[in-house]
Amino acid sequence: MNKFVQNYIQDHKGEILQCWVDKMKENADERVINVVSDQVFIRTSNEFIEVLISNITDSNEEFQSKLGDFAEKIIRLGWPLTFVNEGMKLFNIVVTEGMVREGVMTKENQLEIVLDFDEWITPLNNEIINVYTSTWERTVSLQRIALQELSAPLIPVFDGITVMPLIGTIDTERAKQIMENLLSGAVRHRSEVVLIDITGVPVVDTMVAHHIIQAAEAVRLVGAKCMLVGIRPEIAQTIVNLGINLDEIITKNTLKKGVEAALQITNKKIIEVTEE
Structure with a gap:
């Protein structure tokens, strides 16, 4: 990832989080927001940003472990995949708008930064979707087995x-x-x-x-x-x-x-x- 982008994300984590949470609440389905309290939503959103940033700072094994734990948590909270996918898009928008506002992204380096950021965010988005779907499938499979056992007990x-x-x-x-x-x-x-x-x-x-x-x-x-x-x-x-x-x-x-x-x-x- 471009060093300017990496440094901006790490130095403005709190600002990115607050702006991201506000945009998520504006765009989210009310059913998603209403299932958890504001405190849980903000804490989970913070964990989401931490997971994204960990892809920059942590090893691949550490990132995969954090990503798996986070996927299980949001499934338990009832967050649909569309909500998670929307979160990734809004993260992209928040970071890009912030870099323009701070003067990190200029007309001269805009194309380079956008291409580099997209090269980083696209596989990350795919990885999050893959982990989410595999975790969801495993959860549903375990629930199906449990229901089958309970449906006909002797x-x-x-x-x-x-x-x-x-x-x-x-x-x-x-x-x-x-x-x-x-x-x-x-x-x-x-x-x-x-x-x-x-x-x-x-x-x-x-x-x-x-x-x-x-x-x-x-x-x-x-x-x-x-x-x-x-x-x-x-x-x-x-x-x-x-x-x-x-x-x-x-x-x-x-x-x-x-x-x-x-x-x-x-x-x-x-x-x-x-x-x-």
């Missing part, structure tokens, strides 16, 4: 008895996750009876019923019995109207009755103990 409630509570719509992808969790969980917990609780499933159509029947059959093949509980009257009517055959599956209308039936199947019972 919970041991008694020795040999496990429950899978289902909430929300069941699509093909989720049905696959349900099947995998049922099979692996039934083996891991040594389940004798597995209860699938559909109390929180709003609609049971032919596809959903088909997936449940498949899951029940798979559980039976690994040596456990499958019980479908939480069948509300409207769900029962839908199943009858669709002609879905659930003869091979034990059904109960509530989880409580399902647990009671599971205890009988496993030769267990709950005894109330009174103090003498």
Whole structure:
């Protein structure tokens, strides 16, 4: 980078920051500004300027580390990529206007400085976008995995008895996750009876019923019995109207009755103990 530009950025960091923050607030979407307080916005903006300047002063490894940390932070804050990209453009404008105002950039050296500054800022902008997108993709991937694990948990409630509570719509992808969790969980917990609780499933159509029947059959093949509980009257009517055959599956209308039936199947019972 041109020494005049480098020295100007380092010597006028505070002025650049203040001007940059003001311009960002003028141009930013209100939804972005409103998600964080002014204090957090200014602190994060300061970190952004520090990251940009670190590309001048730090080694490449140090710069990459700071850039990665900053990308993770702004993703957590909910700053979209368009906002970050706009920040880079405004940084360019603020520095250029400042150098003209201070007399650092003149008619004689303008072309040289602009070309040199652009040669520095363009790959930096590309690097920030690449790190942001890769960090975002990794974050989304981890969130997807976490949601998949939470979407179909298998919970041991008694020795040999496990429950899978289902909430929300069941699509093909989720049905696959349900099947995998049922099979692996039934083996891991040594389940004798597995209860699938559909109390929180709003609609049971032919596809959903088909997936449940498949899951029940798979559980039976690994040596456990499958019980479908939480069948509300409207769900029962839908199943009858669709002609879905659930003869091979034990059904109960509530989880409580399902647990009671599971205890009988496993030769267990709950005894109330009174103090003498």
